[in-house]
Amino acid sequence: MKNFCLLLACLCVCSVFSCYAQSIMPGKEWKDTDGNPINAHGGGVLYHDGTYYWYGEYKGEHTYRSPGVDWDCYRTEAGGVSCYSSKDLYNWKFEGIVLEPDTLNPHSDIHPSMVIERPKVIYNDETGKFVMWMHIDSYNYWKAAAGVAVSDSPTGKFTYLRSMHPNGQISRDMTLFKDDDGKAYHIYSSEGNATLYISLLTDDYLDHSGTYTRNFPNKFREAPAIFKRNGKYYMVTSGCTGWDPNEAEYAVAESILGPWKAVENPCRGKDADKTFYGQSTFILPVNGKKDGYIMMFDKWNKTNLIDSRYIWLPIVFEGENLTIPWMETWNLDNIGCRFVGENRK
Ligand code: DGJ
Numbered sequence: 001m002k003n004f005c006l007l008l009a010c011l012c013v014c015s016v017f018s019c020y021a022q023s024i025m026p027g028k029e030w031k032d033t034d035g036n037p038i039n040a041h042g043g044g045v046l047y048h049d050g051t052y053y054w055y056g057e058y059k060g061e062h063t064y065r066s067p068g069v070d071w072d073c074y075r076t077e078a079g080g081v082s083c084y085s086s087k088d089l090y091n092w093k094f095e096g097i098v099l100e101p102d103t104l105n106p107h108s109d110i111h112p113s114m115v116i117e118r119p120k121v122i123y124n125d126e127t128g129k130f131v132m133w134m135h136i137d138s139y140n141y142w143k144a145a146a147g148v149a150v151s152d153s154p155t156g157k158f159t160y161l162r163s164m165h166p167n168g169q170i171s172r173d174m175t176l177f178k179d180d181d182g183k184a185y186h187i188y189s190s191e192g193n194a195t196l197y198i199s200l201l202t203d204d205y206l207d208h209s210g211t212y213t214r215n216f217p218n219k220f221r222e223a224p225a226i227f228k229r230n231g232k233y234y235m236v237t238s239g240c241t242g243w244d245p246n247e248a249e250y251a252v253a254e255s256i257l258g259p260w261k262a263v264e265n266p267c268r269g270k271d272a273d274k275t276f277y278g279q280s281t282f283i284l285p286v287n288g289k290k291d292g293y294i295m296m297f298d299k300w301n302k303t304n305l306i307d308s309r310y311i312w313l314p315i316v317f318e319g320e321n322l323t324i325p326w327m328e329t330w331n332l333d334n335i336g337c338r339f340v341g342e343n344r345k
Pocket residue numbers: 042072073074117118173222223241242243279
């Protein structure tokens with residue numbers, strides 16, 4: 001009996017430890033602390049008061065092609081925006097749907113029949129509000145607008161305010177960037193996705209200030225992700241091929257509003273020319289780690305969108321140049337230092 005109890009205790013401890021992640025495995029199924037696959041696509045991460053909050057698209061279970069659309073327009077019902085929290089970046093607790101879809105009003109921007117993509121959240125130190133911007137679209141991607149929502153808490157609920165065509169132009173793939181001086185920017189694919197706009201938000205982050213720049217004109221860059229290191233701004237973008245992968249590119253600027261100089265594809269290793277079958281969504285600065293930045297990609301599964309995976313990889317610096325080498329598995333001990341390995345180039 002004593003031996004049996006010991007065995008049982010061992011099994012319990014082992015099962016607890018096997019659920020407790022201590023590494024990141026790009027492209028593999030990633031489960032939350034309840035054991036469910038994380039459903040936070042096209043996402044971004046906010047670090048606030050010692051906790052990371054991962055916001056993303058909450059995909060519905062059923063993927064189908066939008067009726068009457070002649071391109072590969074796969075979609076699920078818009079399930080709103082989910083949030084997961086973590087202290088260690090490996091283990092994520094589901095905090096719920098923090099921006100719920102409006103199931104009652106078929107004309108609402110956030111009705112399940114619409115598209116809610118690439119949500120990002122920043123905190124406004126002056127107003128004490130958490131502000132979410134997202135890509136709002138119709139089922140056929142013709143509306144092409146930016147939506148904004150606000151909350152008093154990082155875990156919501158967020159109140160949806162409105163959508164708009166900022167600076168008089170359409171807006172699709174997007175990210176947000178909050179600079180050291182507290183100014184925040186909305187970066188979005190515009191002019192039919194041909195040109196990337198960088199637009200200064202108002203001080204409360206709830207609108208556009210009127211100051212903006214047009215970047216990479218006619219280059220059709222989307223999926224922007226931005227960070228700042230040693231006073232320089234870096235942006236990773238994808239090409240424009242729907243849900244299918246293409247080659248990433250990074251660019252550098254001395255000022256967030258530009259001019260931006262395109263450099264090269266930062267990806268290294270197997271399938272680097274296809275961004276490891278991923279697409280950029282966000283660059284996450286790791287708190288307290290010098291040069292610790294995680295490149296977040298989505299690995300879309302267009303015919304079963306809920307099963308799209310996450311490819312998170314550390315960014316590696318050589319001087320001012322950056323690379324993103326493929327790794328099967330890694331942990332935060334590796335981050336912020338130089339990797340020595342076959343994927344370097
Ligand atoms: C590419 C974008 O980056 C995604 O967010 C999504 O809008 C797909 N296009 C839809 O085809």
